Amino acid sequence: MTAKETSPAHRTRSWWGWGWETEALTDAQCAALGAQLPGLPSQPLPVPALDGVDLPRPRISPPGTLAHRVSAAPRDRAGHTYGKAYRDVMRALCGDLAAAPDAVAFPRSESEIVDVLDWASAHNVAVIPYGAGSSVVGGTEYREGDGAGGHAGVLSLDLSAMDRVLEVDPVSRAARIQAGALGPVLEDQLRPHGYTLRHFPQSFEFSTLGGWLATRAGGHYATLHTHIDDFVESLRVVTPAGTGESWRLPGSGAGPAPDRLFLGSEGTLGVITEAWMRLQDRPVHKASTSLAFTDVGAAMEAVRAISQAGLHPANCRLLDPGEAALAGAAHNGESILVVGVESAHHPVESRLAELIEIGRDHGGVSNGPRTRDGQGQDGQDTAVGAWRQAFLRMPYQRDAMARMSAITETFETACTWDRAADLYHAVRDELGAAVEEITGAPGLINCRFTHVYPDGPAPYFTVIAAARRGQEIAMWDEIKAAAMDILGNHRATVTHHHAVGRDHRPGYDRQRPEIFALALRAAKSALDPRGVLNPGVLIDPDYR
């Protein structure tokens, strides 16, 4: 079995970059894109031919009972070596696949996962649970030193063959869904029932329910229920110490919430195999608009006022001047606030009017409301569809820029409102200085607020800088470390929804209370006594 066979419509996934192989930008498109940033080479790095790339010799031989579910095919091993961080793509482009797993397992049932964990525990084989590999934090990559005494081998455990919606309960509006289902795959199965999970991270096409749960994914919506955590009714988890399933409960106060220990555990405590998820009716009322602000501080105050007014906008996306310019939304130093409301049940115009009024109170100039009650094919209107397509194309462009030796890094955080403006300026100033020092030239540092809470925003930063060819990864590492330091100095979270993985460990270790670290290590020791599950993530290899 190969990954190709498990892909919808038998399109081929890129082994080195984002998404479908056929959707990657051509050499000419890469060059044209790269010409927009000064200081880049004129030609893209070539994409190496897969059959020319060195893969280490596989060190493990799974038993006969598992063999038909395990592949050591070069494409599978190469495609499962990394996630999709900038440094992952760059290493693949450089033909560095030294970290490749020895094999990839594609289980088709929970009992096969149990067999894999039993075998791996008995043979000291590291197991890396894998949804669709969209991690941008090294969450699916085995690294030297991840095992205290080393592991005998590494198996990537790809859940993509377990992608079914198994049950729909229309009375409670919930569904039992297998963890390996990609976003479009599960939405396709829910649509005939009239429901949606309504969870649309940017990685939607190439990430799975299990991945979202294991990393506490954030959806597209700005407020209220947008994190996958809030949609979980019960979880089913396979650990080396046994399999468990929480009861389907709308609410319970019985002890610490069991599911919350596994949400965000990033494959270190167990393999999430399925979940009962709360569903939503499909929204039919939609309205949105944008407001322009000459002062980014005033725009932030408008967002704060909106977040504290109980209006729960579906969209409340603040683009700072650089981000607005990059998006083509403004070119005169203005900040742009996009607000939108949606409902499956009620007209939304009056709520949009209140949002606009708050924006105007803070100096925003409104473009007037746009109502979108009409729908096109697939429940999407044309404007939304166009925006969505552009949003989903961004990772392909990031890969193109990587081939042009441009560094692109996005990182997201959250902090309380009292520190938000300071943090914004500190990242712009301090990281700006760091980027110039590291690369020798100023870079772009833009910011948008993707999610907002009554007590603070979640700023999302984009850094774009020209690297020296051959120095891309070293420079990215330095920029990443500088960004993490700045966040930590401001006690802003190291990650709002990208997860910790291996890349965010230093910031995570600084942020996490040590008493929680003690508890988590102990839990790991109880559930994964041989230390085979995604070693090195969240928990030190010497936890036992």
Place this chain on the structure above:
Amino acid sequence: MTAKETSPAHRTRSWWGWGWETEALTDAQCAALGAQLPGLPSQPLPVPALDGVDLPRPRISPPGTLAHRVSAAPRDRAGHTYGKAYRDVMRALCGDLAAAPDAVAFPRSESEIVDVLDWASAHNVAVIPYGAGSSVVGGTEYREGDGAGGHAGVLSLDLSAMDRVLEVDPVSRAARIQAGALGPVLEDQLRPHGYTLRHFPQSFEFSTLGGWLATRAGGHYATLHTHIDDFVESLRVVTPAGTGESWRLPGSGAGPAPDRLFLGSEGTLGVITEAWMRLQDRPVHKASTSLAFTDVGAAMEAVRAISQAGLHPANCRLLDPGEAALAGAAHNGESILVVGVESAHHPVESRLAELIEIGRDHGGVSNGPRTRDGQGQDGQDTAVGAWRQAFLRMPYQRDAMARMSAITETFETACTWDRAADLYHAVRDELGAAVEEITGAPGLINCRFTHVYPDGPAPYFTVIAAARRGQEIAMWDEIKAAAMDILGNHRATVTHHHAVGRDHRPGYDRQRPEIFALALRAAKSALDPRGVLNPGVLIDPDYR
């Protein structure tokens, strides 16, 4: 120091029952109340004089550095022996204080709590964190067998002297509050800033922030943010293994949520000393009404439709026919649905109209909307004030009925909508049969929905039955066990917001996934290696 000194306004707390000593019903009031239920004796059990009650000799002597914060006064020991479950009140009335703690500590700072835990760990003394003792599940009572090898003594750790709002951040709308603050005490400190925590459990007057956090308390409001969990920005916790504080973050995806391990830990993992809590603006727009239904099933369907329509009512309280009759709201077999909406920012009439429309669609007959934008003293209008007073008086009446040898038990649960009607009828039928078998006569079994979610309701049951004098506790125990069995058979949670304590352990152990139990025991072992913190709660004594 005595508990009396720590009470607001120097009123005296009852050592045997709910609340203030002076608010308890008189003998004549008890007799009059008891006359409403057939089969009860004509006279109440006497309240024993405290100086006539046997207390075991104290076995521990805290060191001199702690001595000035520790009391072995009979009133303190008696008042800290039990929580406020029916069986607690009955045992106190019977003069059974064999479980009294050896002493009660009233720390005034975190460092004193650290000293207490250090000393207790070194001397094998059980420590029972105590807010205001409103537990109805044996959460603050040491029982025989709670220590694997027994403990050298028991210390109740009363946090009521740590009751300050330490900081208010008006920009992020949050406050840092000490764990020992009673509901009215913290609201009094927030009011001058224009904010409220807006968390009003029935125990509001006699429960603390720390108790709410440790037991995952449910507030008065029916939907959206009503659980204390959702208002937590960061927690500070003292454990025997060290002290930790999470960062103030509006949202973070960095690993499993650290605070969620301590929320609901019921004093077994550490002592919560303070928390940054999200605040609310004080609501000024209020509207409510009630609808009558001839069919309880149709009323449940109306509540389901409301819960799935995204209207977020502040109140959505369904009283079944028995509950409606007991409340004087209906006497003809009707069910009553009370719906209310509140906002600090927006008029609420249109939202109430939508709620009424859904109720009517399901056969409800509306009493018409009541708007309550006007406010009386203290932000409360007269109708709300009257209802609130009656609600807060209920526990005093429960105590009066206990003195009349009537059994009163309330238990709350939650399940998904697909099973809600079955559960309701099963509890009525099966528990009704059990009560009749146990007590020899039919009892009242009423139900209301206190909280509702899109995927299911939280039914709250009240059982009232005449016991045989002298058999009250034995009968209550049998009824409690029968109720817990029925919930478990329907995979309904053993507790929605009353917590687990010692009384709900059988149901909790059945409900909790064993892999979570393994993790929790391991966490306990790491944070409380000597097993001194609230032993017997959530985790078996032999966890090490």
